[in-house]
Amino acid sequence: MQMLEDTTKSEVEFVTFSAGEQSFSIEITQVREIRRWSPVTALPHAPHEVLGVMNLRGSVIPIYDLAARFGLGQTPENPRNVIVVAMHGGQTVGLLVEAVSEILSVSREQIQETPDIRSEMARQSITGVIPIENGMTRVIDLGAVLHPSNRSVA
Amino acid sequence: MSNPILDTFFEETEELLESLAEGLESMQGAEFDKETVNSVFRAVHSIKGGAGAFKMTELVNFAHSFETVMDAVRSETLALTPQIMHTLMRSADCLADLVDAARSGRTISEEVTSGFLTALQACLGEGEIEAVDAWDNFEFNAVTLDIEPISADASAVATVETPVLSDTDQVQIGFQIDFRPHAALFTNGHEPALLFAALGDLGQMTSRIDMTKLADWSDFNPTEPRLSWTVDLRTDESEISVQEVFEFVHGLCDLTIKPLMGPPPSPNGEVSTDSTGAPNKSVAGPLAIAAIDIFGPEAIAMPATPLTAAAPAVVVASRAKAERNDDGSDAKAPKATLRVDLDRVDRLINAVGELIINQAMIAQRLQDMTSTRDDDLVMHIEDYRLLARDIQEGVMAIRAQPVKSLFQRMSRIVREAADATGKLAELVTSGEGTEVDKTVVERLADPLTHMIRNAVDHGLESREARAAAGKPPMGTIRLSASHRSGSVIITVKDDGAGLNRPKILEIAKRKGLIAPEAELSDAEVDQLLFMAGFSTAATISNLSGRGVGLDVVRNAVQALGGRISIATTPGQGTEFTIMLPLTLAVMDGMVVTVGGQTLVVPITSIIETIRPLPSDLHRIGTDETLLSIRGRMIPVVDVARSLGFPSPGTLNAPLLLLVESENLGECALVVDSVQDQRQVVIKSLESNFGSVPGVSAATVLGDGRIALILDPDAIAGGRVTSNYPMTNILSNAGRTAYANA
Numbered sequence: 001m002q003m004l005e006d007t008t009k010s011e012v013e014f015v016t017f018s019a020g021e022q023s024f025s026i027e028i029t030q031v032r033e034i035r036r037w038s039p040v041t042a043l044p045h046a047p048h049e050v051l052g053v054m055n056l057r058g059s060v061i062p063i064y065d066l067a068a069r070f071g072l073g074q075t076p077e078n079p080r081n082v083i084v085v086a087m088h089g090g091q092t093v094g095l096l097v098e099a100v101s102e103i104l105s106v107s108r109e110q111i112q113e114t115p116d117i118r119s120e121m122a123r124q125s126i127t128g129v130i131p132i133e134n135g136m137t138r139v140i141d142l143g144a145v146l147h148p149s150n151r152s153v154a
Numbered sequence: 155m156s157n158p159i160l161d162t163f164f165e166e167t168e169e170l171l172e173s174l175a176e177g178l179e180s181m182q183g184a185e186f187d188k189e190t191v192n193s194v195f196r197a198v199h200s201i202k203g204g205a206g207a208f209k210m211t212e213l214v215n216f217a218h219s220f221e222t223v224m225d226a227v228r229s230e231t232l233a234l235t236p237q238i239m240h241t242l243m244r245s246a247d248c249l250a251d252l253v254d255a256a257r258s259g260r261t262i263s264e265e266v267t268s269g270f271l272t273a274l275q276a277c278l279g280e281g282e283i284e285a286v287d288a289w290d291n292f293e294f295n296a297v298t299l300d301i302e303p304i305s306a307d308a309s310a311v312a313t314v315e316t317p318v319l320s321d322t323d324q325v326q327i328g329f330q331i332d333f334r335p336h337a338a339l340f341t342n343g344h345e346p347a348l349l350f351a352a353l354g355d356l357g358q359m360t361s362r363i364d365m366t367k368l369a370d371w372s373d374f375n376p377t378e379p380r381l382s383w384t385v386d387l388r389t390d391e392s393e394i395s396v397q398e399v400f401e402f403v404h405g406l407c408d409l410t411i412k413p414l415m416g417p418p419p420s421p422n423g424e425v426s427t428d429s430t431g432a433p434n435k436s437v438a439g440p441l442a443i444a445a446i447d448i449f450g451p452e453a454i455a456m457p458a459t460p461l462t463a464a465a466p467a468v469v470v471a472s473r474a475k476a477e478r479n480d481d482g483s484d485a486k487a488p489k490a491t492l493r494v495d496l497d498r499v500d501r502l503i504n505a506v507g508e509l510i511i512n513q514a515m516i517a518q519r520l521q522d523m524t525s526t527r528d529d530d531l532v533m534h535i536e537d538y539r540l541l542a543r544d545i546q547e548g549v550m551a552i553r554a555q556p557v558k559s560l561f562q563r564m565s566r567i568v569r570e571a572a573d574a575t576g577k578l579a580e581l582v583t584s585g586e587g588t589e590v591d592k593t594v595v596e597r598l599a600d601p602l603t604h605m606i607r608n609a610v611d612h613g614l615e616s617r618e619a620r621a622a623a624g625k626p627p628m629g630t631i632r633l634s635a636s637h638r639s640g641s642v643i644i645t646v647k648d649d650g651a652g653l654n655r656p657k658i659l660e661i662a663k664r665k666g667l668i669a670p671e672a673e674l675s676d677a678e679v680d681q682l683l684f685m686a687g688f689s690t691a692a693t694i695s696n697l698s699g700r701g702v703g704l705d706v707v708r709n710a711v712q713a714l715g716g717r718i719s720i721a722t723t724p725g726q727g728t729e730f731t732i733m734l735p736l737t738l739a740v741m742d743g744m745v746v747t748v749g750g751q752t753l754v755v756p757i758t759s760i761i762e763t764i765r766p767l768p769s770d771l772h773r774i775g776t777d778e779t780l781l782s783i784r785g786r787m788i789p790v791v792d793v794a795r796s797l798g799f800p801s802p803g804t805l806n807a808p809l810l811l812l813v814e815s816e817n818l819g820e821c822a823l824v825v826d827s828v829q830d831q832r833q834v835v836i837k838s839l840e841s842n843f844g845s846v847p848g849v850s851a852a853t854v855l856g857d858g859r860i861a862l863i864l865d866p867d868a869i870a871g872g873r874v875t876s877n878y879p880m881t882n883i884l885s886n887a888g889r890t891a892y893a894n895a
Binding site for chain 1: 294408504507508511588620653725751752797798799837838839840842846847848849854860862
């Protein structure tokens with residue numbers, strides 16, 4: 001929840017998108033841009049959710065398959081796939097998702113803490129859930145997604 | 155060290171030390187003029203002045219002694235013998251040490267400095283160096299409240315607006331300086347009296363104090379300066395030296411320097427006009443009213459007198475003067491420089507790199523659109539390409555620095571090494587103007603120092619041996635720099651005895667570096683020098699032979715993406731050649747395909763490419779292969795497999811890159827095909843992801859795609875290990891097709 005505490009406003013905006021047929025969201029302040037999918041260069045010995053690296057105006061940014069990261073299987077190839085470019089710390093990364101849905105403006109009270117679920121991976125990388133029209137969206141802790149080894153500490 | 159003024163002082167001192175070394179260097183040669191001696195004197199003097207402002211007593215004392223000797227040289231009461239020249243050179247070294255010490259807060263043992271002080275003292279014979287006293291040559295003249303001269307001058311200046319160059323009975327005899335300190339000047343610890351003392355050094359000075367701004371005692375604020383001075387300085391020094399006096403209070407006062415006009419000095423007058431400078435001054439002088447400082451125009455405050463009317467003329471004058479500097483007619487004036495944060499330059503370089511790639515992509519796209527070919531557009535794109543290259547070259551040039559400062563440091567190393575070994579040696583440099591990336595210059599200092607020491611210690615023979623060989627007693631170390639086809643070549647050459655190959659071979663065998671029965675070619679023997687743990691010095695001298703051998707030099711050069719080679723002629727000397735890339739931001743790479751992926755291999759590590767016969771490949775163990783080449787067996791590394799990419803697996807007739815690895819010697823890398831050889835811009839992987847085993851960095855190809863730059867050392871050394879289960883690698887590899895889609 002750390003990233004949410006930074007803002008004093010009661011309204012928080014999220015970008016929601018779907019990956020592995022589930023809805024996820026990250027705070028809009030972390031999103032730099034949304035890009036069309038373009039071919040990546042595979043990295044040797046990278047974890048399976050890292051598809052490779054892409055050229056973002058001269059910066060080399062790694063692309064994470066969000067669905068694969070949450071154990072939902074690899075995102076199938078589709079020209080409509082998009083990349084959400086996000087910043088975490090000084091790091092710029094791209095998240096491969098199936099589609100960006102909407103920008104969600106919610107008050108802090110609407111964000112519920114992640115219920116005590118079994119999956120370790122999901123519990124550590126998802127900081128909360130927000131009920132939406134057709135179900136709910138999962139708020140991602142970008143840091144935990146990028147640095148799985150630190151999860152036990154977080 | 156957060157004091158910005160102190161930082162500025164050290165930066166400027168650095169430059170002053172450089173011009174000091176440069177001046178001394180040219181004084182050593184036969185041809186030097188009075189101006190050279192003056193420049194040396196000024197450099198020492200400015201260092202002293204600056205150090206005084208920061209209360210660096212040791213530095214001030216030393217600089218003062220130095221200055222006194224230089225003064226004697228300047229006034230030609232002291233003849234420049236080689237002995238005195240040597241003392242001056244070594245004192246300059248010591249001065250540099252003291253500055254260094256002051257910067258890092260260290261102290262230099264008094265024995266060292268006192269040795270130099272005694273030597274300096276000895277130069278002057280009986281003439282004692284008087285103790286430093288800034289007040290010595292300073293006299294306050296009558297304080298009269300007199301504003302008349304200002305208005306008189308103002309009218310004189312006003313007439314100048316319509317150029318009155320025909321006015322021959324008024325010539326410039328010095329400067330009139332209006333000086334009004336701000337409160338900040340005092341809070342920063344400056345003292346007008348010291349500034350006036352420094353001005354007094356430049357010539358004959360009369361000063362008037364202006365007390366008109368003094369407030370009533372009733373509302374007197376003691377911290378608010380109310381006084382200003384008008385100083386008439388009769389001098390033949392340049393305006394720059396007058397400005398130098400006020401260098402440290404720049405921005406802390408209202409300062410106006412304008413030429414002081416007057417009747418030409420009578421022949422027996424004590425002030426003489428510099429005849430060479432006169433034509434210039436008569437044109438630019440009368441117009442150059444304000445301190446010319448292109449970076450701080452706000453600092454130029456015009457007094458609230460009719461003088462303001464002349465302001466437009468000032469701008470014109472300063473520009474006219476600058477132009478003259480450009481065409482080189484006034485070579486003595488320092489070039490205008492700009493200090494810029496390195497980060498900003500690097501950001502610019504990055505952006506320009508992108509511009510180049512972007513241009514290449516657009517050009518590529520246009521070429522593909524053959525159906526809608528537009529000749530105009532093609533032409534514009536070509537212009538765009540040329541412009542982008544121009545910009546790139548210009549931006550790279552910002553980071554480039556001449557190797558001059560580096561070379562100057564080396565002459566000191568030669569002096570020290572020669573003194574320590576009892577040899578006579580001189581350093582002859584050439585190509586000091588050759589420009590190299592700043593980082594390269596910095597990181598070259600250590601290896602070059604080592605090579606220069608080596609050249610004096612091992613390269614040059616002893617005096618007796620030189621005499622026996624019929625060589626002059628003075629050994630010569632030649633250090634040169636030049637550009638050659640996109641690289642910088644730096645050579646260190648001595649005129650010593652050359653390499654003693656039998657001795658090198660014997661030592662290598664004794665130390666077990668090579669097999670006792672090995673037969674080596676001359677070139678291979680020379681290469682032994684670069685092996686770790688090799689040192690030919692029979693006794694460990696103070697200088698070299700401390701176990702740090704040429705292997706360290708070679709590693710440093712390779713870390714910069716360069717190469718080092720050696721050539722020797724028995725009896726005539728040894729020459730080391732360092733070949734370096736112009737910049738660290740780009741490198742020459744061979745673009746290859748491995749396992750369907752495009753990779754870049756640094757050219758510097760590639761020895762050759764070969765397609766061996768199947769009979770040259772020998773399997774060893776279950777899946778290792780050796781290549782036999784020229785009678786030697788070299789391990790073959792399947793790059794695709796070690797990176798976890800799908801490998802064709804057939805090693806019947808692979809294309810091999812023979813690379814040289816730091817630790818394992820030569821090794822052959824299997825690649826699918828070689829596409830191209832080109833310069834690539836190096837991009838870090840670490841900032842957004844992390845280090846990847848076997849990969850040193852990434853680059854962007856012309857089509858905008860990223861290619862990984864291989865780290866041949868890691869691949870060859872088998873240091874590429876996966877932290878992830880094998881299944882991941884396989885699935886990753888399986889997705890390569892997707893990634894390439």
